[in-house]
Amino acid sequence: xxxxxxxxxxxxxxxxxxxxxxxxxxxxxxxxxxxxxxxxxxxxxxxxxxxxxxxxxxxxxxxxxxxxxxxxxxxxxxxxxxxxxxxxxxxxxxxxxxxxxxxxxxxxxxxxxxxxxxxxxxxxxxxxxxxxxxxxxxxxxxxxxxxxxxxxxxxxxxxxxxxxxxxxxxxxxxxxxxxxxxxxxxxxxxxxxxxxxxxxxxxxxxxxxxxxxxxxxxxxxxxxxxxxxxxxxxxxxxxxxxxxxxxxxxxxxxxxxxxxxxxxxxxxxxxxxxxxxxxxxxxxxxxxxxxxxxxxxxxxxxxxxxxxxxxxxxxxxxxxxxxxxxxxxxxxxxxxxxxxxxxxxxxxxxxxxxxxxxxxxxxxxxxxxxxxxxxxxxxxxxxxxxxxxxxxxxxxxxxxxxx
Numbered sequence: 001x002x003x004x005x006x007x008x009x010x011x012x013x014x015x016x017x018x019x020x021x022x023x024x025x026x027x028x029x030x031x032x033x034x035x036x037x038x039x040x041x042x043x044x045x046x047x048x049x050x051x052x053x054x055x056x057x058x059x060x061x062x063x064x065x066x067x068x069x070x071x072x073x074x075x076x077x078x079x080x081x082x083x084x085x086x087x088x089x090x091x092x093x094x095x096x097x098x099x100x101x102x103x104x105x106x107x108x109x110x111x112x113x114x115x116x117x118x119x120x121x122x123x124x125x126x127x128x129x130x131x132x133x134x135x136x137x138x139x140x141x142x143x144x145x146x147x148x149x150x151x152x153x154x155x156x157x158x159x160x161x162x163x164x165x166x167x168x169x170x171x172x173x174x175x176x177x178x179x180x181x182x183x184x185x186x187x188x189x190x191x192x193x194x195x196x197x198x199x200x201x202x203x204x205x206x207x208x209x210x211x212x213x214x215x216x217x218x219x220x221x222x223x224x225x226x227x228x229x230x231x232x233x234x235x236x237x238x239x240x241x242x243x244x245x246x247x248x249x250x251x252x253x254x255x256x257x258x259x260x261x262x263x264x265x266x267x268x269x270x271x272x273x274x275x276x277x278x279x280x281x282x283x284x285x286x287x288x289x290x291x292x293x294x295x296x297x298x299x300x301x302x303x304x305x306x307x308x309x310x311x312x313x314x315x316x317x318x319x320x321x322x323x324x325x326x327x328x329x330x331x332x333x334x335x336x337x338x339x340x341x342x343x344x345x346x347x348x349x350x351x352x353x354x355x356x357x358x359x360x361x362x363x364x365x366x367x368x369x370x371x372x373x374x375x376x377x378x379x380x381x382x383x384x385x386x387x388x389x390x391x392x393x394x395x396x397x398x399x400x401x402x403x
Contacts (some may be wrong), residue, residue, distance in 0.1 A: 010058045054144040055135060055391035056369045057086065057244040059273030059311030060222075062109055067121045068377050069316040070140040072366050077131045077141035077389065077398075078312075079173055079243050083148065089398065099178065099298065103152035103164060108144060108169045115142060115170075122323035124170050128399030131391075143398065145173035145220065145243070147207060149184045160211045167215050172402050173243065174212060175220040176228065179255075184208050185232075186225030189348055201231035218401045226261055238401050240268050244275035244311035247298045251280055253350025259302045266303030271393045273311030274299060276319075276363060279333070279355040287329070287360045289371065293379045296389060306396070308389045310372060318364035327364055329357035 057161060058078035060064055084107035086100040115122045123134045125143035134141035144250045152162050166174075180187035186199025201209075209232060209327055212219050219240045221229040247255040262272050277285035281295055299308045317323065323334040333355050344351040362371060369390065378387045 002396060015362075019040075029300065034049065035358040052158035053143065054373060054387060055131070055395060056373075057391035057394035058369070059133060059241075059309050059394065060145070060275065061312045061314075064316050067118055069366065071120055071333075072370055073140075073316045074367065075140055075316070076135040077143065077394070078123060079145045080111070080142035081147050082108050082144050083146040083151065097147060101153045102341045104146050105165065105169070108146070108166060108171060111144060112170050115302075125398075126402070128395065128397075128402045131395045141253060142318050143172045143402070144170045145175065146171060147175045147223070147400045148178035149176050151179075152184075152208065152301050160208065162217060163208075163211050163217070167192070167217060169219065173218040174240075175222055175243070176201075176208075176224050178223050178233065179363050181225065181228075185221075188223050188225055189320075189343060190225060195233040198225050198227045200227045200302075201226075201235065205232075206235055208305065209235050216401060216403055218397070221261075221265070226258060229261045230264050232272075233268050236268060237377055238268075239270035240265055241270045241309075241396050241397060242272045244273050244278045246277075247276055247295055247302075249302075250295060250298060251283055251350065253280055253353075254348050255350070256270040258282055261300055262302045266307035271307050271309045271396070271397055272299050272303060274310040275313040277313060277360060277383055278329075278357045278360050280339070281335075281360070283353055285356050287357050289346070289360060289362050289375045290379075292360055292363060293375055297379070298378070305385050305388055306393055309393050310390060312368075314359075314364070318368070319359050319368045322359045322364055327359060329359065329361075332358045377383070 002283045011160060017318075039330070056075045058075050059257065060081060061078045062076075062081055084103040085097045086103040088098055088100065112124065115124045119139075123130055123137070123139045123141045125131070125141040127304050130141045140239035151166065152160060154162055155163055160184070176185040177187045179189040181190050181199050185201055191201060202344060205228070207217055212213070216238075218233060219238070220243045221232050221240055222242050222244050229242070238400055242257060242261070247262065248258045250256070255273070265272055274281075274292065281287060282291040284291065284321045298309055319332070321335060322329070325331050336355060336358065340351055340355055365371065373386060376389060381389070
């Protein structure tokens with residue numbers, strides 16, 4: 001789709017999203033009045049939809065050690081990161097850890113074998129239809145994702161046949177990069193405090209996106225630089241997602257996305273998943289479920305209700321170290337400080353603020369999806385809106401892209 005046809009496609013997407021956002025604002029008004037407008041849920045909890053009927057889809061998690069966790073989580077489907085890293089010695093003697101082709105082709109093969117060996121619990125998600133198939137057969141669909149296109153080690157002059165190899169093994173979502181830039185895209189943490197080093201999508205990245213579109217693989221711009229995210233939204237002929245992230249308008253950090261990125265994703269027909277890493281959800285000293293709901297409201301206000309989704313980025317049961325510490329954030333945050341300070345020294349945006357927590361204790365739990373669902377009801381979201389946020393938006397995007 002090129003030229004005028006691509007322009008028509010973009011206009012159609014923008015019109016649909018604008019109508020969605022207009023509908024949201026016309027119903028709810030400004031966000032400060034949002035909860036008050038829908039306070040009937042607080043007065044009448046029975047108005048909430050039975051969570052066992054609602055579709056639950058998570059934007060990023062992992063295969064658990066104990067597959068019973070998939071059932072216990074009450075999640076019907078999730079984007080499942082199966083990538084692995086390889087330690088590569090550099091010329092200067094240092095070691096770089098990359099999601100290389102060698103490491104990821106091995107990890108996806110092992111993940112596929114494990115999923116297929118447990119058909120009573122898991123379903124390998126290959127098309128969007130598998131979301132509802134899993135729900136109706138009381139299993140969990142897992143859609144394989146790799147967090148970084150470093151696994152594609154071919155140059156732009158090749159046919160990118162490694163993408164085909166990964167697709168044949170079940171890959172259905174590919175993230176362009178992880179934190180730092182690569183041959184395809186700029187990374188979020190390449191940015192310094194002044195906003196410099198905001199690298200665009202490269203020519204190789206454009207070729208890769210064209211390949212992913214043609215293969216019906218979902219493009220994920222999580223961890224990308226702002227310019228790469230905007231470029232990808234412009235170039236992709238299919239909806240794109242940020243599977244896991246947060247809003248920079250709330251926490252001014254390089255790993256959080258500004259409103260123009262949220263809007264650009266929504267205009268492709270895609271979605272933005274808000275994750276569980278609390279130091280990127282709020283700068284308040286004590287993180288709560290209300291902070292998480294505030295992030296969801298912000299995405300809805302910017303991109304429309306059809307752009308909002310849930311993500312994790314921790315194991316199904318929650319962040320392991322914090323669980324072992326009984327969710328003691330003061331102790332748990334210490335494991336991140338060396339990394340945090342190293343990026344502060346490089347003046348990366350947001351690392352000047354001292355992190356004080358890692359998780360929202362109430363949501364660092366195997367039943368977090370149920371808890372978010374109930375919190376949405378208390379915050380004034382209607383049953384239909386909760387349907388979309390908790391799973392229907394993911395269901396729609398997966399059905400549109402994974403065909």
